[in-house]
Amino acid sequence: MSLGSAPTLVRPIRPVLSRGMLGILVLMLAVLAGIVIGETPLSLGQVGRVLANSLWGAGYAVDPVDAGIIWSYRLPRTLVAAACGAGLALAGVVLQALVRNALADPYLLGVSAGASTGAVAVTILGLGGGAIGISSGAFMGAVLAFALVALLARAAGGSPAHMVLAGIAGSQLFNALTSFFIAKSANAEQARGIIFWLLGNLSGVRWPDVWLAVPATALGLVICFRYARALDAFAFGTDAARALGVPVRWVQFVLIGMVTLMTAVMVSIVGAIGFVGLVIPHAARFIVGVRHLRLIPTAALTGAVFMILADIASRMIIPGQVVPIGVVTALVGAPGFALILIRNRRES
Template identity: 45%
Template sequence: MSADPATTVRGPAGTAHAVLLLLAAGALAVSVAGAVRIGTADVGWSGLARVLGGRLGLDVRPLAPLVDSLVWDLRLPRVLMAALVGASLAVCGTVLQAVTRNALADPYLLGVSSGASAGAVTVLVLGIGASTLGVTGGALAGALLSFGLLLLLLRRTGLDSVRIVLTGVVVGQLFTALTSLILMASADADTTRAVTHWLLGSMAPARWNTVVVCAIVTPLGLLVAWLCSNALDGLAFGSDTATSLGIGVRHTRTLLLVVTAALTAVAVATVGAIGFVGLIVPHGVRFLVGPLHRLLLPYAALAGAVFLVWTDALARIAFAPREVPVGVITALLGVPLFLLVLRKRGEL
């Protein structure tokens, strides 16, 4: 399941990809810095440098406490969370499209998002676990419960791609129905509005403690997926091909499903369900760099991070001072971008 050194890109092609990855990482760093600056109250480059310098203990003239708190406590964790969630969703989409051999697979295929929504609504509306779990904890518990149910239903199926897709849809519909039932039976208008806003996805709840959790989970998930690059290449051609290459199909699929479920659960529990990132980014990156997952995965992670950073920035400023849920913006951008990718691939 690990990356085979014999197949690693060498020579001019390898150097070119290394340079491109560095450029992409630089673009992400610039995007994070640029997105932190903009908002209803713009902060200049010098102001941003002074905030960061002060937090690092450098001898700089501090900004006003209100501006310092705005940048450090609100904007920076929000933008970093957008980068981490964007990378997670893009990696999950890339992995699931290979594991299920389904071009329309995205991180919410497994029903984890619906489980997280049900868990969050249970806490918000019914108050169950509100004092111990909170909304984020409830969403995470719901996501893990839905994934556990998925594995239970798949335990005797051999984890073939068709059954994964169908069972994931069934589990997702079950928890979506539970969410609707709880809202219809117990929620008032204000609670329903708050839940709807959460379900559409928003980076507003991001704080340093949740950023730290995502900063641990996301790189680990990406590393495990990258170490399975050769297995993903084989699985993309089907179980028979993967088996002939010596890949343990069932164990590899189980590992990758656990990784994608963990990444999706943490992302959805923190910021809600954000669609289209895990669907369009892998297709766009695959069109540019090819299908080999040892290249596709890191590029997809960086592209997903940059995409969601700027999408969230647009959600903040497009209708200021009112904020639009970022999931609305990703859907509005995602539909035409996905149609464009399909057209370029000759599938439309």
Template identity: 45%
Template sequence: MPPAEPAAVQGPVDLLLPSARGRAVREAPATSAAGSAAVGSAPGGLASVRSAPVGPALLAAAVLVVSVAAAVRVGTADVGWAGLARVLGARLGLAVEPLPPLLDSLVWDLRLPRVLMAALVGAALAVCGTVLQAVTRNALADPYLLGVSSGASTGAVAVVVLGVGASTLGVTGGALAGALLSFGLLLLLLRRSGLDSVRIVLTGVVVGQLFTALTSLALMASADADTTRAVTHWLLGSLAPARWNTVAVCAVVTPLGVLAAWLCAHALDGLAFGADTAASLGIGVRRTRMLLLVVTAVLTAVAVATVGAIGFVGLIVPHGVRFLVGPLHRALLPCAALAGAVFLVWTDALARIAFAPREVPVGVLTALLGVPLFLLVLRRRGEL
């Protein structure tokens, strides 16, 4: 089953960013009573004194490139650096001797798309968690807060178990349709609200529980033991089905979603301090929240539809990166994306070799690794 939707925890900004408030205030310029100095000319309303530091982002990008190359080599069949270079060279049309067809296909058709998918999904989930923690001011917010993963699970089960649309949609298409349906229901329920953080959290939990119940009902009513086992494996999250066509979809959606969130970085800085503060800084709160909810829902829907529900990435990575680079989203978002990509690449590599030749669903390992890492972050920040 997908990760349980987090409980609605609403509190002051110190709950979400205990060290962020003081740091953001120190880094922000002095304001007049009307707040005109703070607004400046920055789009979204909250200007930062310094631009995003490029050092941490460049370092994280370099680590990601090395991690992708190293993770492609990891597996039951040994592939050296020279072999990896030969595969890439042969695919690029260079004058190199290709590897034997079986090994070449293993690297190019299985491992490389899987590792790239891990990087894209990890980046998408980390950015979604970062955005939702600011929009809802909820320390427990993660990409599955809106109930999208539960809708995707229902869509996948409808295809696998009930055969609804099986000939045209497939599991991925069914999961994507279910995710978008659940998000549409969320927007329908929120249409007359002001999109305040409490309503978003509570409505998301309700929608998630509804689709979780539908998924369980379909499994109990129509599935046999083998089908239930296969669906459960998918629901726990697995990158094994990754192929170049699904990588291409994520390679388009994820960068666009990350860019859209980054362009709203100043607005996210304001929303982290509450709707009233954001509105006083000239931010269109309802419009910005709606845009960011759509962006996170699309990113989450595509990720869950392709690899299943992988928990904890969108929860622990934003907290850890915030501890390292600070609360300002101009730096936080790109660093979180890169850190999420690195984290999931190596977690998936561990999932492939930890119990070889059997493979552990990567969602299980992200939870096992995420709990102690999250506790460590809380302890380092003095909250535990």
């Protein structure tokens, strides 16, 4: 290769780096907005001083109440919101590629409902005698739900449409089981708390949840990058992917396991949040196209920013009251879902 040809290799990289830096900047601004905006107004100077004290021991004079709000409440809440949005968006990207259906996401395919049932069973019924945590219970419930949906879809014919219909049936089944567990075993106070949690709730998020949500999403992002080209191949069907040298069964096992794990972790922390995994991948495709090497980071960044903004809206819509974040995502996601249906009808 001659030296004169080197600039032709550098030029295509520059737009990618520019877009990546822009995306990271937007995410940082969204995190900063999530810390600053709330019922208690805080300035950028206050946030900077608290972060400097907490991270580097700068020794600035700050109000202890403001320090507690910033470091112990808003920052972990915002980081978990970002991880949750990114994780659910990645789950939607993967599921839509694997089942070749534009309507696939953890919520519609019953994974979120199964995770909710598992978490509630551990919390209320005490399954496992304390040896099983909420996240483990959610993971087992999510695995059971997806296995049931996959078997039902296969028995019905195995088409993408059958997968979504089986997911809807599975969601109804596990939602009914969750309601049954609550009605049978929970007292009034437990029932109110669990119902509010099931609608999506970030109010109780603290630093231990950050150390659970962020690594789960980071692991999912790494695995998605590892199998990005395989996901491209799945767009042509499993037979075509196999012909291209993709180990179909192994890739499906790894990616579905990753989706189930991420969904279970997010549900165990914030509850079942719908429409993020459905709408965000389509928004990312509109921005960068269908190639997964570009789609994966774009969907993760878009989902993270969207969830942070949704969390801000949940705190600000009704003064003095926090609206469940699942309500906010549904208010945005339902119209997006309708647009996807209309667009698919026009393209079919």
